[in-house]
Amino acid sequence: MLRPLATLLLLATPIAAAELQDLQQLLEDKSCQGCELNNADLVHAELSGAQLQQAQLQGANLSRATLRGADLRNADLRQAVLLGADLSRADLRGAQLSGSDLRQSDLTGAKLDPGALSTSHWQGAQGVPTGANSYADLHNSGVEEALKGRHPEAEQRFSAAIGRRPQAAISWLARGISRGEQGRELEAAADLQQAGRLYRQGGNDDLADQLDKAAQQLRDNPKKPNGNGWGSAILGGAAGLFKQLAPYALKLMGPGLL
Template identity: 35%
Template sequence: MLSYHEAIARVIRPITPTLFIKQLLSSPETVVYILPIKAMIKITSISLTALLTGFGLVLPVRAENLAHLSQLLSTKQCQLCDLTGSGLVMADLSGASLIGANLAGANLSQANLAGADLRGANLTGASLYGANLTGANLSSAILAGTDLRDSYLTNANLTGTNLANAYVQGAKGISQTAGTPELFYGWGLIETKEGNYQEAIAHHNKALILDSEFAPAYLARGYALLRLGNENGAVLNAKMASQLYEKQENTQGKELAESFVENIEAMQEARRKGGGTPGLDNIVRGVASLALRFLLQGGF
């Protein structure tokens, strides 16, 4: 909404009250024409709202409550505040109390929220990219579509949250109690696709702590270890995956894991005999890629 002085600066031509209302109807967010100077009214949010109310109209609501935003920045105390769509990039909100606050669509990228209390906060669609959430209390917070990439979550309380629809690539310190084996495994595959093998292994480790018989996590961890040059570790993980796939009567998974093992061991044997060949290395990489494709396509 333009201020009175902004409106004056954008006068194009005088306009009658009737046409003035029509202009507002067609473009309520931008007042380009104003009343003649003799009939000038001060266009404040109150007077304009009153004017339109007489015509049965409702103005669009601002995306954020500026009073609440000011309160947060000055006191760091803003329970149940409406901070929808607020711009808080790199803001220092360490220790802030935001219990039940509505931060849907807010931009908190790289903000310092260490130790902040965000219990029950609505963070739907909010960006917390690179934010410091170390020790923050996010219990029961709504994290649908929340961008938590590259954020720091060490010792953060995520009890009662659902990270299934959040973006967590590169996030550090996610507690193993914050997700399911399937979630950690899925995050591991995302990191693998990006070539972040150490991060992938960390996720698969958590998946296997939660479910020690989760076969695909072993195979996926084996693939990541192979890409890091740990062939023996890759073989051990693929063998475990093969045993579990057999136990679970997953023929495709068992055969793929066995092929993964056989090709790595054949390559190692050829090296021991001094006969390692680029062709054999390519076969191993091909089988490994096939295993990854199987996992990415939901092969359990």
């Protein structure tokens, strides 16, 4: 059911009459191409299939809004709040997403430009399309998850980063730590060994030797998968390591170092 105009006047951030007219048009017709909706209150709005090409939605609150299949091409969504929004199958090509909050949103089947989410907040988002994040985004989000103790989620992000850049030794190392923290020592050992190979190819023999030794220790003395981590015992503390692993993915370094 559409909100009455009086309610909209109370809920919306104070806006000009023209903007209020755009807001009313959107909610009634689900079509407002190029309209001015900056800072508008659209929490829980039902906007499935809405036509919002080139709409100005900077700072708008679209938390929990339903935008399934909406056309948001070239829309300005900078600093917009889309927390928990349903953006499945939405077309976001050309949209400006810098600083937008897409946490816990559903992006299944959404169309996004390559690297479109690099400057947005998308932790916990579902169905993030392949290519929407850069290698560094994926690796560093994995580090963030690991520092919060969410190692299964961290492992998924590191796996995605490895898929994007298989020669990135640092991501193999990070995934190995996450797997080890979950008590999966043999899988962790395989990751550490691969990281060692890549570091050795880059001329970092000392680190490669350390990783080879750690991998062998894990194979020789595997623990039962009880979720107890081994980072502190073998690699000097998982949390400290993760804090060091994050910045490297942002630097332009040779394949043997990254």
